Amino acid sequence: MTTLAPETAELNPSQVEAVEHAEGPLLILAGAGSGKTRVVTHRIAHLIDAAAVAPWNILAVTFTNKAADEMRSRVTALSSERGAGMELGTFHGVCARILRRFSDRIGINRNFTIFDGTDQTAVVRTAMKDLGLAASQVSPAGARNAISRAKDELMTHHQFAEHAQGFFEDMVAKIYARYEQILNGAEGQDFGDLIVSAVRLIREDAEVLAYYQDRFRHVMVDEYQDTNRAQYVLVRELSAARRNLAVVGDDDQSIYGWRGADIRNLMDFETEYPDARVVKLEQNYRSTQLILDAAHGVVERLPGRKEKRLWTERSGGEKVRVLESYDDEDEALRVLEEVQGLIAREGGRRGDFAVMYRTNAQSRLLEESFVKAGLPYQLVGATEFYGRREVKDMLGYLRCVANPRDSVSFGRVANVPARGLGEKTLGLLDEWAAQRTMAPGEALRMLAAEPPDPVPPMLAGRALKALLPLGEMFLRLDAAAAEMPLPRLLQEIYRETGYEDYLRADPEDAEERIDNVVELIGASAKYADLLPEEAMTSFLQEVALISDVDALKAEADAVTLITLHAAKGLEFKNVFVTGFEEELCPHVRSFADPAQMEEERRLAYVGITRAQDRLFLSYAKFRGGWGSRSRVPSRFLQDIPEEAMERDRPVVTTATDFPGMADPAVKAATVATERSYRDGQKVRHPVFGVGVVISGKLGPGGEEVQVAFPEAGVKLLSVAFANLDII
DNA sequence: GCGGAGGGTTTTTTT
DNA sequence: AACCCTCCGC
Numbered sequence A: 001m002t003t004l005a006p007e008t009a010e011l012n013p014s015q016v017e018a019v020e021h022a023e024g025p026l027l028i029l030a031g032a033g034s035g036k037t038r039v040v041t042h043r044i045a046h047l048i049d050a051a052a053v054a055p056w057n058i059l060a061v062t063f064t065n066k067a068a069d070e071m072r073s074r075v076t077a078l079s080s081e082r083g084a085g086m087e088l089g090t091f092h093g094v095c096a097r098i099l100r101r102f103s104d105r106i107g108i109n110r111n112f113t114i115f116d117g118t119d120q121t122a123v124v125r126t127a128m129k130d131l132g133l134a135a136s137q138v139s140p141a142g143a144r145n146a147i148s149r150a151k152d153e154l155m156t157h158h159q160f161a162e163h164a165q166g167f168f169e170d171m172v173a174k175i176y177a178r179y180e181q182i183l184n185g186a187e188g189q190d191f192g193d194l195i196v197s198a199v200r201l202i203r204e205d206a207e208v209l210a211y212y213q214d215r216f217r218h219v220m221v222d223e224y225q226d227t228n229r230a231q232y233v234l235v236r237e238l239s240a241a242r243r244n245l246a247v248v249g250d251d252d253q254s255i256y257g258w259r260g261a262d263i264r265n266l267m268d269f270e271t272e273y274p275d276a277r278v279v280k281l282e283q284n285y286r287s288t289q290l291i292l293d294a295a296h297g298v299v300e301r302l303p304g305r306k307e308k309r310l311w312t313e314r315s316g317g318e319k320v321r322v323l324e325s326y327d328d329e330d331e332a333l334r335v336l337e338e339v340q341g342l343i344a345r346e347g348g349r350r351g352d353f354a355v356m357y358r359t360n361a362q363s364r365l366l367e368e369s370f371v372k373a374g375l376p377y378q379l380v381g382a383t384e385f386y387g388r389r390e391v392k393d394m395l396g397y398l399r400c401v402a403n404p405r406d407s408v409s410f411g412r413v414a415n416v417p418a419r420g421l422g423e424k425t426l427g428l429l430d431e432w433a434a435q436r437t438m439a440p441g442e443a444l445r446m447l448a449a450e451p452p453d454p455v456p457p458m459l460a461g462r463a464l465k466a467l468l469p470l471g472e473m474f475l476r477l478d479a480a481a482a483e484m485p486l487p488r489l490l491q492e493i494y495r496e497t498g499y500e501d502y503l504r505a506d507p508e509d510a511e512e513r514i515d516n517v518v519e520l521i522g523a524s525a526k527y528a529d530l531l532p533e534e535a536m537t538s539f540l541q542e543v544a545l546i547s548d549v550d551a552l553k554a555e556a557d558a559v560t561l562i563t564l565h566a567a568k569g570l571e572f573k574n575v576f577v578t579g580f581e582e583e584l585c586p587h588v589r590s591f592a593d594p595a596q597m598e599e600e601r602r603l604a605y606v607g608i609t610r611a612q613d614r615l616f617l618s619y620a621k622f623r624g625g626w627g628s629r630s631r632v633p634s635r636f637l638q639d640i641p642e643e644a645m646e647r648d649r650p651v652v653t654t655a656t657d658f659p660g661m662a663d664p665a666v667k668a669a670t671v672a673t674e675r676s677y678r679d680g681q682k683v684r685h686p687v688f689g690v691g692v693v694i695s696g697k698l699g700p701g702g703e704e705v706q707v708a709f710p711e712a713g714v715k716l717l718s719v720a721f722a723n724l725d726i727i
Numbered sequence B: 001g002c003g004g005a006g007g008g009t010t011t012t013t014t015t
Numbered sequence C: 001a002a003c004c005c006t007c008c009g010c
Helices: A013-020 A036-049 A065-078 A091-106 A117-131 A140-152 A157-163 A166-185 A191-204 A206-215 A229-238 A289-299 A328-346 A360-373 A389-402 A407-413 A423-435 A440-449 A462-483 A486-496 A499-504 A510-527 A532-545 A594-608 A635-639 A664-669
Strands: A026-030 A058-062 A087-090 A113-115 A188-190 A218-221 A245-249 A277-281 A320-327 A353-357 A377-379 A559-563 A572-577 A611-622 A645-647 A682-685 A689-699 A702-709 A713-718
Touching (some): A013 A277, A026 A036, A036 A065, A036 A218, A036 A245, A058 A091, A065 A087, A091 A191, A091 A206, A113 A117, A113 A191, A113 A532, A117 A407, A140 A166, A140 A191, A140 A229, A157 A166, A166 A188, A188 A191, A218 A229, A229 A245, A289 A320, A289 A594, A289 A611, A289 A635, A328 A360, A328 A572, A360 A559, A389 A486, A389 A499, A389 A510, A389 A532, A407 A440, A440 A462, A462 A486, A462 A532, A486 A499, A486 A510, A499 A510
Parallel strands (some): A026 A277, A058 A087, A058 A218, A113 A188, A218 A245, A320 A611, A320 A645, A353 A572, A377 A559, A572 A611
Antiparallel strands (some): A702 A713
16 A cells, blocks of 8 residues: 655645635545645645644544544644644544533533444344334344434434334334433443534534634535535534635545435535635546546446546556456455466565455455465454454443443443353343432442342342342452553453453463453553543543554555445555445445445445556456355446456466465365366255256365255355265 | 353444 | 354253
8 A cells, every 4th residue: 555645746736726725615626546635734734834823723524543644644744833733533533522521511421431333233222122122123233223324414313203204213213212311321422422412512502612613713624525414514513603614525436325424515515605615636646547547437427426537647557457257266366366466577565455345245255365375464344353252342341440331331241251140130230220220330339339238129139149249340440440550450350350261261262362352451551641530531432433444554565455435545556346246336235226326336436546557357257155146247347448448368266376375275175177067967955956057166175066956046065065966 | 040052144335 | 253042951
């Protein structure tokens, strides 16, 4: 991976116009690779140095922490005052900071806990249980999504209930109301709340609004096409006094509609601010002309887009390579082969390569082929560190200590490792706590600290016996938290809760999980010097608001594996877009909705425009997994001018083609050299019955055949295991 | 009433 | 891989 053009490069006239615009609304329509970050950072430096704006009077909002970090370091390099004191971060990070300072003014504890997506689902499930709703009636994920979308539009549960139509929305209205109760009781703020509460704060508290309007004299928003309604209102209010609002965006790269992004924020900016200066950045500094031709072919078919056409001085270049593979396994080997070939032939850096895909699940085979070949890679997202069970459990304990009202974390860890606290006992504790309007964690501590003299009858006996040790443990941890630096506290939690022994007892995964815990404790080291409460809150906030791409290291000598979504904003010399097939890209779940299909198209555009020098579009004829069926190349391929492409003759690859793959098991498995089943052959399978072979191949795992069964459908079977009879 | 085993499902994309 | 759900032994 490389960064954008050097800072010393001269700015083109459009860029200068954007950079030098100081007062009043500004809309920068920045095409892919048009030097957007350069313009934004130069503009900030210009405000500071030429317009004498103090850095702390500037608010700049980006989409990821990574983008914010990069922007900060560039501003530091460019401006005389190094941009110190500037407010720069993601929407969620900036809002969290505002709330940590003032949220008690609207009745929110400033030490609130941030609830992530997993927590949200847990709350939804609890709410549904309270309401007697089964997961089969309403999908928890669906309900969570609906609630999040409502919050994106600043819709309270009251408003949601008013507009609810049909069974699903009626149910969601009820779940939403209960969800809010639980969340408030736990002093939690979910992702949506961070924005919603910040908006509520500045709307309800004139003093706070005045303070921030005076403080943020210049407001700048990146990736404006991906902002939602709530974010739009926030930005509008904050900048209302001076109207120094600069937004940067590209409607062609709007890919987050499913998450509440409202492209109208960008499209209607000129209506909203009739005096806005509009600057289009159309010169691309990233890609070759042929790559841009391909990109334009895909995107020009979108209706109603803001007209712009990227151009570059990098005429020509290599044609876009279209790779056809037999199946997804071959595709993974094929990509590996191309990467290794290019590195061997041209001495390229591994970091100059990225392999992109639509769904996280697609990364698995790619990883496998890279591992076998010993080719280093860095995977963005998917099984990210903070999603690991042991990490979440450890953080769950920390959250319980930092915020005893966090009933969600309490529910997660109370019986991990198992300590005799089943559904029944925890239910009793919940009930008893609710009677005293306490959270279970608080009630439990009270129970342990000063046991009520006649023991509450509902808890007498077995329940109390199991509960008391946990309560005492939390009291010890509370005491530890008050006096220990954060890393030591985590160490203490690890030991005191029995989690360490619990992990060690796992014969399979002990080592890996322990490593992860150690790494987590290490990550907390930078908070060691803060006061305990602040340390816990800051650490937990950082962890909650971290995004997948944040972990991506630009300087790593490794191939990047990344989803198309996460790749937005990045660039690489060589880009592979894999699974460039119907039902994957565009994704089948978008077929029914034209608006979603347009978003799929923009997503393909985003992928294509990540490439600087070389672009590979890869598809397979078959793909394993959920009922593997024959595949059709993406419709987007047809929109790319044929002259810009070079279609490869399909190549059937096998593991033996790769000298790097020294694994003897792999070699042994590829001994078979001839197919033993012909297409059209009738076979009998012990489970699926009689079927017809429709295709087959020799792969690293031996011979595989696709067989169509009248009942079971098409199955991909390994001849070695399937026990087929020829009939 | 708890805990472990086993089976099925999950997300398409994520701050 | 994580999680939910069900089943069964203790």
